[in-house]
Amino acid sequence: MLTTEKKEFWFVVGSQHLYGEEALAEVKVHAQKITDALNESGFLPYPLVLQNLAVSADKITSIMKEVNYRDEVAGVITWMHTFSPAKMWIRGTKLLQKPLLHLATQFNESIPWATIDMDFMNLNQSAHGDREYGFINARLKKQNKVVVGYWERHEVRQQIAQWMDVAVAYNESFNIKVARFGDNMRNVGVTEGDKVEAQIQFGWTVDYFGIGDLVQYVNAVNDEEIDALFAEYEGLYEFDYGTNSREDWEKSVKVQVSYEIAIKRILDDGGYTAFTTNFEDLYGMKQLPGLAVQRLMAQGYGFAGEGDWKTAALDRLLKVMSHNQSTGFMEDYTYELAAGQESILQSHMLEVDPSLASNKPKIVVSPLGIGNREDPARLVFDGKAGDGVVVSMADFGTNYKLLINEVSAFEPTVPSPNLPVARVLWEVKPNFQDGVKAWLENGGGHHTVVSLNLTTDQIITYAKLVGLEYVVIK
Numbered sequence: 001m002l003t004t005e006k007k008e009f010w011f012v013v014g015s016q017h018l019y020g021e022e023a024l025a026e027v028k029v030h031a032q033k034i035t036d037a038l039n040e041s042g043f044l045p046y047p048l049v050l051q052n053l054a055v056s057a058d059k060i061t062s063i064m065k066e067v068n069y070r071d072e073v074a075g076v077i078t079w080m081h082t083f084s085p086a087k088m089w090i091r092g093t094k095l096l097q098k099p100l101l102h103l104a105t106q107f108n109e110s111i112p113w114a115t116i117d118m119d120f121m122n123l124n125q126s127a128h129g130d131r132e133y134g135f136i137n138a139r140l141k142k143q144n145k146v147v148v149g150y151w152e153r154h155e156v157r158q159q160i161a162q163w164m165d166v167a168v169a170y171n172e173s174f175n176i177k178v179a180r181f182g183d184n185m186r187n188v189g190v191t192e193g194d195k196v197e198a199q200i201q202f203g204w205t206v207d208y209f210g211i212g213d214l215v216q217y218v219n220a221v222n223d224e225e226i227d228a229l230f231a232e233y234e235g236l237y238e239f240d241y242g243t244n245s246r247e248d249w250e251k252s253v254k255v256q257v258s259y260e261i262a263i264k265r266i267l268d269d270g271g272y273t274a275f276t277t278n279f280e281d282l283y284g285m286k287q288l289p290g291l292a293v294q295r296l297m298a299q300g301y302g303f304a305g306e307g308d309w310k311t312a313a314l315d316r317l318l319k320v321m322s323h324n325q326s327t328g329f330m331e332d333y334t335y336e337l338a339a340g341q342e343s344i345l346q347s348h349m350l351e352v353d354p355s356l357a358s359n360k361p362k363i364v365v366s367p368l369g370i371g372n373r374e375d376p377a378r379l380v381f382d383g384k385a386g387d388g389v390v391v392s393m394a395d396f397g398t399n400y401k402l403l404i405n406e407v408s409a410f411e412p413t414v415p416s417p418n419l420p421v422a423r424v425l426w427e428v429k430p431n432f433q434d435g436v437k438a439w440l441e442n443g444g445g446h447h448t449v450v451s452l453n454l455t456t457d458q459i460i461t462y463a464k465l466v467g468l469e470y471v472v473i474k
């Protein structure tokens with residue numbers, strides 16, 4: 001997987017001097033125990049690093065400035081051990097430019113009725129501190145996440161882990177660079193958008209390359225490189241020669257191998273983490289990149305077809321968020337309308353993401369009705385089953401809007417011998433009629449990113465962080 005820089009999160013524990021140094025020493029011990037327990041739980045995808053206690057405005061401000069400055073720090077988790085007067089938090093919180101999670105927990109789980117006294121209450125007053133701190137975050141309109149519950153609970157740790165993944169994706173959003181090989185498909189509306197606004201709002205850089213730039217890279221790939229990468233395919237995929245001779249099949253697949261090497265090289269040379277192609281813009285190319293695109297998606301590069309840079313960037317973003325698990329570019333294609341079986345087939349032309357494969361993909365060389373080029377090689381497989389989210393993003397002129405639909409994917413049970421593409425099928429929530437209707441009424445596009453790994457809540461958390469309007473259909 002195309003990885004991001006090493007990341008960590010800072011744990012900032014709020015208290016104050018009111019209860020004396022002895023109490024603060026105790027706060028420190030509690031904070032260290034929670035930090036260690038969370039790190040050792042195996043739940044968190046990134047380490048949590050405990051900072052000095054937040055007991056004054058100056059301390060808090062200097063911590064937050066440091067967070068902004070350090071690239072390896074993806075966000076801040078705060079815990080109000082004690083009542084920590086919120087005016088102390090204003091400056092630092094306002095300066096903080098990274099995601100913030102308020103963990104509403106308490107060191108002690110249960111109230112010890114037989115022994116409880118005022119000393120105990122002073123050291124277990126998160127209910128008190130949470131409210132003071134929550135007030136100032138709300139007043140500052142900080143789009144912080146709040147996770148509530150005992151810190152040893154599985155569901156609390158899971159929520160922290162999911163938020164960490166969103167926070168890292170948010171940081172990565174500002175590093176997403178999309179290389180567009182060719183422009184948008186002619187006449188298509190939904191793939192257009194304001195690139196300057198996308199860079200201002202989401203941090204995405206979108207650059208155009210003429211197809212000739214890619215052709216030059218393709219021509220520079222040598223036979224040894226092609227043979228070496230082709231040899232790697234042998235262990236990974238089934239080779240399905242179909243009606244082709246083995247020789248023709250191999251020749252065709254090796255064209256895609258050269259595309260994979262060339263595209264990866266041009267992306268890596270320029271620091272690009274996502275890309276688009278356009279079947280109308282293939283001058284000098286023998287095939288539409290199919291297998292090559294699928295292989296790069298599997299490595300974590302974002303992609304969308306037909307010049308759709310928004311979906312390509314979104315794909316990269318959600319791949320980072322999901323650690324590239326079961327997440328990829330999709331195209332709504334064919335309805336199943338039989339009563340009780342209503343669903344949508346997502347198979348499209350070639351570029352279905354193998355991170356969604358439920359079986360070992362096979363490499364097939366088959367004609368393609370568009371692009372007017374040689375038969376391109378592609379990976380064919382069935383999609384995984386599972387619940388997930390499908391997300392589409394469109395430019396509505398005055399603002400970008402995100403559509404989020406919850407779906408249930410299932411594996412196709414009937415063979416389709418004449419369909420030489422990967423098959424992904426799903427039912428939409430809450431039901432076919434209402435789900436599809438809401439999608440269309442809200443202007444959701446046919447290009448989407450689906451994830452069977454992420455939750456609606458994670459997508460919303462990101463949308464709030466970047467001030468992106470969203471609609472949830474579930």
Ligand code: MN
Pocket residue numbers: 305306331446447
């Ligand atoms: Mn399309």
